[in-house]
Amino acid sequence: MLDPTWQSPYAASNDERHANQLAVRQFAVRRKVPEALVVGVLVLALIIGVVAVPWLPAIGVALGVAYVWYLRRSLVRFERQGTSLGEQMLASFKPGGTPKDRQRVATVLDRLAATFGVDTVSALIVEDPGYNAALVPTGTGYTLFVTSAVMSDFELIELEGIVAHCLARHRLGQLARQALACTANLSEAARRKLVGEGFAYRADEVAAAAIRYPLGLAGALHKCARQGAAAGSFFSSPQFAQWRWVWCNVWADRATANLAELDDAELRALALEEW
Numbered sequence: 001m002l003d004p005t006w007q008s009p010y011a012a013s014n015d016e017r018h019a020n021q022l023a024v025r026q027f028a029v030r031r032k033v034p035e036a037l038v039v040g041v042l043v044l045a046l047i048i049g050v051v052a053v054p055w056l057p058a059i060g061v062a063l064g065v066a067y068v069w070y071l072r073r074s075l076v077r078f079e080r081q082g083t084s085l086g087e088q089m090l091a092s093f094k095p096g097g098t099p100k101d102r103q104r105v106a107t108v109l110d111r112l113a114a115t116f117g118v119d120t121v122s123a124l125i126v127e128d129p130g131y132n133a134a135l136v137p138t139g140t141g142y143t144l145f146v147t148s149a150v151m152s153d154f155e156l157i158e159l160e161g162i163v164a165h166c167l168a169r170h171r172l173g174q175l176a177r178q179a180l181a182c183t184a185n186l187s188e189a190a191r192r193k194l195v196g197e198g199f200a201y202r203a204d205e206v207a208a209a210a211i212r213y214p215l216g217l218a219g220a221l222h223k224c225a226r227q228g229a230a231a232g233s234f235f236s237s238p239q240f241a242q243w244r245w246v247w248c249n250v251w252a253d254r255a256t257a258n259l260a261e262l263d264d265a266e267l268r269a270l271a272l273e274e275w
Helices: 014-048 056-092 099-116 148-153 156-171 175-183 188-195 199-211 214-227 238-246 265-274
Strands: 121-126 133-138 141-147
Touching: 014 056, 014 175, 014 188, 056 133, 056 141, 056 175, 056 238, 099 121, 099 141, 099 148, 099 156, 099 199, 121 148, 133 156, 133 175, 133 238, 141 148, 141 156, 148 156, 156 175, 156 199, 156 214, 175 188, 175 238, 188 238, 199 214, 199 265, 214 265
Parallel strands: 121 141
Antiparallel strands: 133 141
């Protein structure tokens, strides 16, 4: 008999999406733990009346309520930082591509957006010699950035694969984690911890299963991995080091492949070829 509860491991589940979204709130809360402990100790000391002053407990209660209000607002502001990434990137790139290229990427995006359940997405071709693409939150919507090099050198099935990868990140609920890692004032180690290990690898699985042709995405990743950081490209700039987490080829500035890194483009391509 067929199991009605069975779900393909190559599809994004609601639990997985929820876990990715919850990771942002948990990360924000952990940053506030030391501060909250200090305030909590102070409030407790005031309430139990370490010093015998009648009005100190009332001050303690008021301080506790005020801190909870501040903490909630602070967490919301922190979590929403990622929504500004799209505007920052729009201001950093020069639009590129021919009218034919723009029509081509718009057609691919329109077809795949419905498959992945993504709405309010606009596409922008940016002038850059590097192979890469990214789906980024822009206010209440999303912008798909595709480099002009991808449009000129990728076959249609490879373009479809790299766009599907970007949309799969949205389907998995990863974008909030990645956008926040790109915009928040964090150390490199903290950024990597926030985005999680193997996020790009997992998005490849979901994307390849949805388009039913792993070799298209594998071919795109092979081209990304073998290009390296092109001279004069954004992907060889210091800014890319901070914004890398939203891009399909996370390690575009890497000269050689690192097959010990699960999110390395060459490793991901090899895995898709064996699928």
